[in-house]
Structures are given as C-alpha cells and as structure tokens.
Amino acid sequence: MADKPRLLVIDRDASPDESTVAALGEAFEVVTTQSISRALGLLRESTFAGVYVDAAQLAAVRWVGMILQAEEILDAISDGVAVVDADLRITWANPEFLQLVEPGADVIGTRFFQALPDSEILGPDPSPFTSAVGSREPASTGLKIGGGRYFRITVTPVFDAAGSLSHLIVLTREITDETQQQLKVNAIAKAGDELADLTPEELAQMSAEERTDLLKFNIARHMKDLMGLDFLEIRLLDRKTGELLPLLSEGMSPTAANRELLARKEGHGVTGLVAATGQSYVCPDTTKDPIYIEGAANARSSLTVPLVYHGNVVGTLNVESPQPNNFDDRDRQFLEIYGRNIAAALNTLELLQAEKQSAASASVQAISMEVALPLDDIISDATTVLDRYAGHDEDIIARLRHLLYRAREIRGLITKVGSAIAPATARKATAAASRLGDRRILVVDADEAIRRSAHHLLGEEGAEVETARDGHEAIAMTRQAPYAAILVDIRLPDMDGYEIYHRLREIHPETPVILMTGFGYDPTHSIVKARQEGLQTILYKPFRANRLMEAVEQALRSGIQASGEPPAAGRSTQT
CATH class of the missing domain: 3.30.450.40 (GAF domain)
Structure with missing residues (x-):
C-alpha cells in the first residue's frame, strides 16, 4: 500500500474542527500546526502535497506565500536574515546567517542568541527583541560574536490581523571594520x-x-x-x-x-x-x-x-x-x-612650567619686597656711620664694610635662589627680557610707599635698587658706592631738590640724577635751578611703571652720551 500524501493543516483556532481533520485524514497524512512561523519551518524541512487553510484564516497566512516566492531573493542577499517565533526560536534562516553559526549546526528551533557562538550584546539597546515587541517598531543594537566579529542586528516584529505577535524578522549586518576603526x-x-x-x-x-x-x-x-x-x-x-x-x-x-x-x-x-x-x-x-x-x-x-x-x-x-x-x-x-x-x-x-616659574617668581618677589626696606635701612645706616667714621678705627671700618657686603649679598642670594628653582627656559627668557641689566639704582624719598614701589617696579626689570630716606643718607651712600642712576624727591626732610642735586653731582658728575616731584609742585624752584646745571630728566609722582622706566632709560642714555661709554659705576658689584 502506497504512503498517503502529506498535507499541512494550518489551524490557528485553539479548537480545530475535528470532523474536517478526520475527513482529510482519510486521504492524506495530516500534519497540523497552530503557528504560522512553525508552518513555514515545516515547509522548509519537509515535502507536502498541499497546505490546508480555513478560508477565515487566509489573510493571516498570506505572508507565507509571499516569503516562499521571495525565497531566492532572501537566500541571495549579503546580510544575514533569520525568522524567529515568539519564543525567539529560529524557524528559518538564509545561507548568510547560517555562516555565522558553528559549521554543521542545525539552528532551526534553537533560540537566536544560543545559535550564535559567544554572542555579547554591546548596546545601545540591551534587549532589542523586547523593545521591538513593546514599541511595535524595529529595534537595533550592536552584537559581538566569537572570532572578534561585530554586527548590527535589527529586529522587526510582525503581527497578524488580530494584533497578536506572529513572528520576528532579524536582519544581521556585519560592521566589524567600522567598529574596529571606532574602537581604535x-x-x-x-x-x-x-x-x-x-x-x-x-x-x-x-x-x-x-x-x-x-x-x-x-x-x-x-x-x-x-x-x-x-x-x-x-x-x-x-x-x-x-x-x-x-x-x-x-x-x-x-x-x-x-x-x-x-x-x-x-x-x-x-x-x-x-x-x-x-x-x-x-x-x-x-x-x-x-x-x-x-x-x-x-x-x-x-x-x-x-x-x-x-x-x-x-x-x-x-x-x-x-x-x-x-x-x-x-x-x-x-x-x-x-x-x-x-x-x-x-x-x-x-x-x-609657566606655573612653576610664576610660583617661583611670586615667592621670590614676596620675600624680596618684605626684606627690601629693612635691608635698605641696614645699608643706609651702615653707610652713614662708615662715612662719618672714615679715618678712625680701621677694624670698625672693616667691619662696617663687611656688614654692607653681607647686606647686599642677602638680596643677591634671594634672587639667585629664585633663579635656581625656575625652569631653565624661564631663566633664559627672564635674563633676555631684563631691561636694566643688573644696574644699581638709588632712590631717595621720605615716603616709604615710594621706596617700596621703586623696589618692585625697577626690580622687575633687573635693577638692584637701594633706597635712602633723606639727603644726608643719599650723600653718604653715594660716597661709598657707585650707582648707575639716582632718583631724588625734591622735598626731602633735610634738603630741597636743588641742594641734593648739586651735592650729588659734586660727588659723581657722570652719574645721571632724576628729580621727582608730586604733581609738579616745586615751591623752591629746585627744578628750574637744577636745569641750569644740567638736569635732563624729571619724574612726576605718582608715577606709572612705563613712565618710571622711560625716565630711568632716558637718564642712562644721557649718562652714556655725556661720558661716551656706559658708566662702570652703574653695574652691581659686591661693595
């Protein structure tokens, strides 16, 4: 007796018509399924003489014929395609998808991720199947499988006429090259x-x-x-x-x-x-x-x-x-x-490096400013005593000279330490930018703020600044040490501007002297009389940094022109 031809019956009703199935069973070997995705899988796996579908369910299964007709296209496309049921079991896959699984493995009926070796979801969607079903829209995410290959999977849900999930179509596109590039x-x-x-x-x-x-x-x-x-x-x-x-x-x-x-x-x-x-x-x-x-x-x-x-x-x-x-x-x-x-x-x-230089400079500057005036007091007092004690006890004179030497050395040591802790490139830049080239400058003014400001502004330009509080201190200091330039206020406690100018020029005629005055105030006409004796430069207080530098540089140039060469007395020495 010949075998009966096989007939696939798709009956999505939970209680199929038993009389119909029995009647068909007399002529056919009936295979019944309630799942359309399973029906598609059976059609792929086995040969059937026909498919029986109740007329009321034709609309729901029309896609089966469409997929069967498009089989050659799906098999030929370069991207992997798989159809999975609601339990995420694969019911069909094209050859490109089958190349992703273990050789010879039968993936039909296997859950999707179990079919792919060492698969790992990379995101951004950690659960594309759930997202696709929940949103009823396609959902995509990145996937890594064994062998260091990367894919973008897109899951598209398909619903029947009643709105129930029929199956899901998964498109897998390899993105290994672009992913590795992005990772790099x-x-x-x-x-x-x-x-x-x-x-x-x-x-x-x-x-x-x-x-x-x-x-x-x-x-x-x-x-x-x-x-x-x-x-x-x-x-x-x-x-x-x-x-x-x-x-x-x-x-x-x-x-x-x-x-x-x-x-x-x-x-x-x-x-x-x-x-x-x-x-x-x-x-x-x-x-x-x-x-x-x-x-x-x-x-x-x-x-x-x-x-x-x-x-x-x-x-x-x-x-x-x-x-x-x-x-x-x-x-x-x-x-x-x-x-x-x-x-x-x-x-x-x-x-x-700039921050280190700035910190070093700020520290040195702060220390220098704090000790500047106390050192000046020591230098001016010691110089005054030395000037008055000349010709007396030689041992006392030697000790005073040593005191002056050590006081000036302290200022130099502070600058030296600051230079040592600054970066080498910064030291070179600072040395190159020095405008006054270590010239020693005397500032004579009774106002402590003016003396402190002169230390700061001229010291930043490389000058070694010393200050005196009155005319007698200035005269004593000028007798004992050479200066490149001298800035003198015209209103000192013990002398007017012309007198101090005249006395200083008697001691060192080649040293340029700058007279300072507040807002042009000059009741004794010191400036007019000093001009008659060669005064070249006047500085008005309160002075700005640029104007102070201009006045000092102008005075230094006039001193060079008068003598024909830079005054040696203007360079710092350990005196």
Whole structure:
C-alpha cells in the first residue's frame, strides 16, 4: 500500500474542527500546526502535497506565500536574515546567517542568541527583541560574536490581523571594520588623554625634564602598541624663528634626527611643508616623491601630520614604514586625532612650567619686597656711620664694610635662589627680557610707599635698587658706592631738590640724577635751578611703571652720551 500524501493543516483556532481533520485524514497524512512561523519551518524541512487553510484564516497566512516566492531573493542577499517565533526560536534562516553559526549546526528551533557562538550584546539597546515587541517598531543594537566579529542586528516584529505577535524578522549586518576603526579611535583618544594626566603628587615629585621624558616614552609606546609603528619623529615649531626643533626621534637615521628644518613649503621636506601649511601629507612611495627627504633608513612610505592646538600649528608628527603604500586615509585620521592630544599635552607641560616659574617668581618677589626696606635701612645706616667714621678705627671700618657686603649679598642670594628653582627656559627668557641689566639704582624719598614701589617696579626689570630716606643718607651712600642712576624727591626732610642735586653731582658728575616731584609742585624752584646745571630728566609722582622706566632709560642714555661709554659705576658689584 502506497504512503498517503502529506498535507499541512494550518489551524490557528485553539479548537480545530475535528470532523474536517478526520475527513482529510482519510486521504492524506495530516500534519497540523497552530503557528504560522512553525508552518513555514515545516515547509522548509519537509515535502507536502498541499497546505490546508480555513478560508477565515487566509489573510493571516498570506505572508507565507509571499516569503516562499521571495525565497531566492532572501537566500541571495549579503546580510544575514533569520525568522524567529515568539519564543525567539529560529524557524528559518538564509545561507548568510547560517555562516555565522558553528559549521554543521542545525539552528532551526534553537533560540537566536544560543545559535550564535559567544554572542555579547554591546548596546545601545540591551534587549532589542523586547523593545521591538513593546514599541511595535524595529529595534537595533550592536552584537559581538566569537572570532572578534561585530554586527548590527535589527529586529522587526510582525503581527497578524488580530494584533497578536506572529513572528520576528532579524536582519544581521556585519560592521566589524567600522567598529574596529571606532574602537581604535577611542583607544587612541584615551591614550592621548593620558599623556599628561599626572596626579598632584606625581607632579610634585617630577621635574620639567622628567615630565617631558615621560611624555616622550608614552608617545613611543602608543605608536607601537596602537598603530604598530616603530619609526617616528616629533618636532616642535619655534614661532619666532620658524625652526622645527627635534623633540622625539625613534628609528630615524642620525642625519635625519639632527637635520635643521624650517616651516617652509619648499626646501625642507614633507615636515617643513606640513608645518607651513597645517595640512597632513601621505607619501605612498618615498622613491617617487620629490618632496620627501630621507628619515628612517630604507623607508618606503611616510605619513606626516601637524600638531595643532587651538588652531595653531605647534609642531609635526612624522611616521614612516619600510613598506610602500602602508598608510591610508584612516591612518591619517588616527594620527591627526593623536596629534591633537600630543599638542594638548605639550601645552599642559608648558603651562606647568609657566606655573612653576610664576610660583617661583611670586615667592621670590614676596620675600624680596618684605626684606627690601629693612635691608635698605641696614645699608643706609651702615653707610652713614662708615662715612662719618672714615679715618678712625680701621677694624670698625672693616667691619662696617663687611656688614654692607653681607647686606647686599642677602638680596643677591634671594634672587639667585629664585633663579635656581625656575625652569631653565624661564631663566633664559627672564635674563633676555631684563631691561636694566643688573644696574644699581638709588632712590631717595621720605615716603616709604615710594621706596617700596621703586623696589618692585625697577626690580622687575633687573635693577638692584637701594633706597635712602633723606639727603644726608643719599650723600653718604653715594660716597661709598657707585650707582648707575639716582632718583631724588625734591622735598626731602633735610634738603630741597636743588641742594641734593648739586651735592650729588659734586660727588659723581657722570652719574645721571632724576628729580621727582608730586604733581609738579616745586615751591623752591629746585627744578628750574637744577636745569641750569644740567638736569635732563624729571619724574612726576605718582608715577606709572612705563613712565618710571622711560625716565630711568632716558637718564642712562644721557649718562652714556655725556661720558661716551656706559658708566662702570652703574653695574652691581659686591661693595
């Protein structure tokens, strides 16, 4: 007896018509299912002579025929497609999806995530199936499976005419390449953020040179670990001279590492071009590029990016490879991101050094200002006694001279200590910016605020300032020590402006004297009479810093012109 033909009966009614099923059973081998998704799976797995559907349920199962007709399309598309039922069991999958599972595994009837080896939901949606059913809209999320492959899965729910969930269609699209690129970007950005990320304790224990060495070590390590690069060079741009100064060189030839380069579009290689234009440059083949200048030995390709901070080029980062065409646009993107972090880290180091310099300068200035007037009192009192004691006990005179020497030495030691704790670059900059070049200047005024202000303003410009409270102290101090210039108030407790001017010029005719007056007040006409004896410079109080400097510099120039050479008496000596 021949086997009966098989008939698939789809009856979604919870209580199917038994008489109908019995009648069909006389002619067919009846296979009954109440799930449309299961019916589709059975049709894939077995051969049936036909499908029986009650007329009332035709609308609900019309999609079955549509999928069957579109089977060739679904099998041919490059994205993986799977159909799952309400229990998330796979009822159908195209060949592309089947390539994601273990070879030879039968995934039909297996829960979706169990079918994928070592699957891990990455987000942003931790439960796309629940979200899709709840919102009745497609839901997407990231998924990682074994072998380091990444996918974006999109779950679309399908409901029947009664609004009940019929099945879900899952589209899987591989995004391994773009995900790995983003992960690399994130890793490079994180590494860049850590370049100058030091705790306050670490900063306190490290010198500027140690912080720079740590930065260079981290850069070299990141280039090797994250980008697999062994040959690199970083140069910093000196904006005043246009020089590109070497900061870090790994794997470059000695000639390349010590080569003098400028930020120029021509004649200074790729590095000079990038620094001048602020544009990255990929050199696919160094043997055919007329701009390229040899860096690493046997390098066949290179990539150079600018180090940019707040829109300004501060240096260049160059990497090279022995393989031609080793760098593409993605490498350029990675290196530009990292280059911005290097620029920010370098700026942080500069700020730290500037902060250290500022703190050192502020400390030294505060100490200097506190001891300035007490030291002046010691110097003026000792000088006055020395001036009056001349010709008497030589031992007393020697002790007074030693006292003066030590008092002036204290001021010099404070400045020396401040210079020692400031960064070397800051010391050079401060020395270069000194306008008065360690010249000793005497300020004579009864007003303590004026004497203190003179210490501050002239001391900032490199002068060694000493002060006197009246004319007799000024005369005694001028007899015992040379000064580059003398500033004198015209209203002293013991002398008027003309008298002190005349007396000082008698002692040192070559020393320029500046008379100071408050708001032009001069009841004794000291200024008029002093002008008749050669007075060149007048300073009106209260004076501004720029006006004070102008007056002192004008007086110093007049002293040079009068003598034909800079007055030696104006330089600080341990007197």
